[in-house]
Amino acid sequence: MSQQATAEFVVGNQLGLHVRAAAMVVRTIAPYQSKVTIRTDGGLADARSVLDLLTLSASKGTTIVVWAEGPDAEEAVAALGNLISRNFAE
DSSP states (O other): OOEEEEEEEEOOSTTOSOHHHHHHHHHHHTTOOSEEEEEETTEEEETTOHHHHHTTOOOTTOEEEEEEEETTHHHHHHHHHHHHHTGGGO
């Protein structure tokens, strides 16, 4: 059965969603089966693609919406929420 989950977060790290942070997003959701997307006012990105994530230009203070659909959607969103709330370990 497919589940859906969504949550809103604010990018708090100084450099925003830069290359290293985007790579951490991709690694964080790798174990999950769900399709995960991230949306900002600037667009929509596949959370499994570093290049897609970089096109969002999400700087510090940007509100992002994480949306997941699949068997482990809630867990995937929670894992990304944890990463974002820790400012990508910066």
